[in-house]
Amino acid sequence: MIRQQKNESRRIMIANRGEIASRVAKACRELGHTAIGLWTDNERNATHLQFCDEWVHLEGSSNAETYLNVDKLVEVAKKYNVDAVHPGYGFLSENAGFARALQAAGITFIGPNVDAIQVMGDKATSKKLANEVGVPTVPGTDEAVPTVEGAIKIAAQIGYPILLKAVAGGGGRGMRVCNNEEEVRANFDAVGRESKAAFNNGDLLVEKLIVNPxxxxxxxxxxxxxxxxxxxxxxxxxxxxxxxxxxxxxxxxxxxxxxxxxxxxxxxxxxxxxxxxxxxxxxxxxxxxxxxxxxxxxxxxxxxxxxxxxxxxxxxxxxxxxxxxxxxxxxxxxxxxxxxxxxxxxxxxxxxxxxxxxxxxxxxxxxxxxxxxxxxxxxxxxxxxxxxxxxxxxxxxxxxxxxxxxxxxxxxxxxxxxxxxxxxxxxxxxxxxxxxxxxxxxxxxxxxxxxxxxxxxxxxxxxxxxxxxxxxxxxxxxxxxx
The missing domain is CATH 3.30.470.20 (ATP-grasp fold, B domain)
Incomplete structure (x- = not known):
């Protein structure tokens, strides 16, 4: 049986919106914590606020001005005496810099420790760790491949089809299937540019494509x-x-x-x-x-x-x-x-x-x-x-x-x-x-x-x-x- 315990009430800010913000707010209230919801200039009637105990205006209309703005979120958390911040998913939920900034301000990040975020947030580093501890990984590189010639050499070793894959990618972006050398040459720079634009990191991995996965x-x-x-x-x-x-x-x-x-x-x-x-x-x-x-x-x-x-x-x-x-x-x-x-x-x-x-x-x-x-x-x-x-x-x-x-x-x-x-x-x-x-x-x-x-x-x-x-x-x- 799960042991019931009386925990100290905390002030928890939800650095997100939509259904996940509602979900987190309900969990906070179930545990006896104060749920603090955010609303922005372009979402004044946000549905998650009805489940929160306090509402705070996060000034700005774009994501860059609001949910992706580390300094502003930390400033708001400090202003309203927040004990902890739940990031939900998306936005800054896997951002080590955000977790570190909260930590420096004496605020708990409701997520893993900064080191775990950094290691697992980089596909090359996490793949290298997996190899070291005996976790099976897709054949290919566990370090960024800097040149198209290097990618072609590795592809020849592991066999086509291969996948060009952004080191810092996610959500399906920064990935391209290549069936031969010509396609690697045609796609390498393009995937790198796409990855740089999406994740501010143009480094690529080369991996064997698993057929019918x-x-x-x-x-x-x-x-x-x-x-x-x-x-x-x-x-x-x-x-x-x-x-x-x-x-x-x-x-x-x-x-x-x-x-x-x-x-x-x-x-x-x-x-x-x-x-x-x-x-x-x-x-x-x-x-x-x-x-x-x-x-x-x-x-x-x-x-x-x-x-x-x-x-x-x-x-x-x-x-x-x-x-x-x-x-x-x-x-x-x-x-x-x-x-x-x-x-x-x-x-x-x-x-x-x-x-x-x-x-x-x-x-x-x-x-x-x-x-x-x-x-x-x-x-x-x-x-x-x-x-x-x-x-x-x-x-x-x-x-x-x-x-x-x-x-x-x-x-x-x-x-x-x-x-x-x-x-x-x-x-x-x-x-x-x-x-x-x-x-x-x-x-x-x-x-x-x-x-x-x-x-x-x-x-x-x-x-x-x-x-x-x-x-x-x-x-x-x-x-x-x-």
Whole structure:
């Protein structure tokens, strides 16, 4: 049994917005801490503020002026006597400079220690560490390759196809597949420029491209006392532009292979211990058709898809993350204490065209839900919300749990049919197609799913306004007791 403890109340500032800010605020209040939310000039009616105890104006309209401004955030935290800062995901969540600046100001960063962020935030350094501790890595370099001739030489050694990959990359940017020497020559400088523009670092790695791969990641959690636990794996192979849109736990590819499951999860713990990790984090792997797996990177923050892990384990990862940062006990006696039951699927609801999968800002003119049992919806939606190009297009995460995968899939279909967002173009028509497509339903898919199956070609985008208003009328009738 988890031991209940009375912790000292702290003032926690949430350096983020949207659904993750709401999620963190709820966790803070559950623990008895004061949740301090931020609002900017271009988001005065931010939905997360309703879950916060205090609201603070973060002056500025661009991300550079607000959520990416280290000096301003530290200044605000000091002004309002903040004890700790939770960065959510994105923005400065994996920025060692931000964590260090908070530390210098006597403020706790709710995340891992600075050394862990630095080591795992650099793909070359983290790959070198993985090699040193015996964690399998993708064949290729663990140091930046400075010239195209050097890249061609390495490609010849490991064999084509290869991947040119930004050392400091993420979110699918700074990556290019090359099938021969000519393509390496054509792409090397271009990828370097793209990486420099996106991450202020143009260094590249050269890696063997794993054909028909699965993207498998392991959720880990560690405390300040040296305890490191895993919370099993997630499958994140349904992606567009190397960015996830559907995740599930456990992995249907690993299935009932418990030996493989324990192997990959224990490998993630091994790597976390090697870097003295002390927070929530995710170790990402790529898995080949033969179920051999290789370390890709470690995300030193909470992931967008953490809810599906929470659903199958019953653990609150945000609460645990806060407890760890504050030096409190997690109350987890051993790895064996953490059990998994059932199957959970998450669909990212994004303001984007369901066919081109490009962002589609707009105004929400209607919003209603009619979900089946076993549905969770973490979101920032409301009627009148203006989704702008200033932020990531994701507006919500729809999560369904079933006792087995088929039940979770069935519930997700019903949940998607019961989510109505009027006025805003979203990717829901695409998600509905995928949830009924044979390969996905059978759990037989890779990271090439969108490219190979092309579910976007089957999307019907006509919005059924009559159906929306029928549901709205039904909801209102139930509220009135009719």
């Amino acid at each position: 699965r993207h498998i990641e392991v959720q880990i959690l560690a405390d300040k006392q040296g305890n490191v636990f895993h919370f099993f794996e997630r499958e994140c192979s349904v992606q567009r532009r190397h960015q996830k849109i559907i995740e599930e736990a456990p992995s249907p590819f690993i299935g009932e292979d418990e030996e493989l499951r324990q192997n990959i999860c224990n490998t993630a713990v091994k790597l976390a211990k090697a870097v003295n990790y002390d927070s929530a984090g995710t170790v990402e792997f790529i898995m080949g058709e033969d179920k051999s797996f290789y370390f890709l990177e470690m995300n030193t923050r909470i992931q967008v898809e953490h809810p599906i892990t929470e659903e199958i384990t019953g653990m609150d990862l945000i609460v645990c993350m806060i407890q760890s940062a504050l030096g409190d006990s997690l109350g987890i006696p051993s790895q064996e204490f953490i059990k998994r039951t059932g199957h959970a699927i998450e669909c990212r609801i994004c303001a984007e065209d369901p066919i081109t999968m490009l962002p589609a800002p707009g105004l929400v003119t209607g919003f209603e839900t009619n979900f089946p049992q076993g549905t969770r919806f973490d979101h920032c939606l409301f009627k009148g919300l203006e989704v702008t190009p200033d932020f990531d297009p994701m507006v919500g995460k729809l999560v369904c749990k079933g006792i087995i995968r088929d039940v979770a899939v069935r519930k997700m279909r019903a949940a998607l049919d019961g989510l109505f967002i009027e006025g805003l173009k979203t990717n829901m028509p695409l998600l509905k197609v995928i949830l009924r497509e044979q390969k996905f339903c059978e759990g037989i898919y890779t990271t090439n799913y969108i490219k190979e199956i092309a579910p976007q070609e089957c999307v019907k985008t006509d919005f059924n306004h009559l159906r929306f208003y029928e549901v709205l009328a039904g909801v209102e009738a139930r509220r009135m007791g009719i």
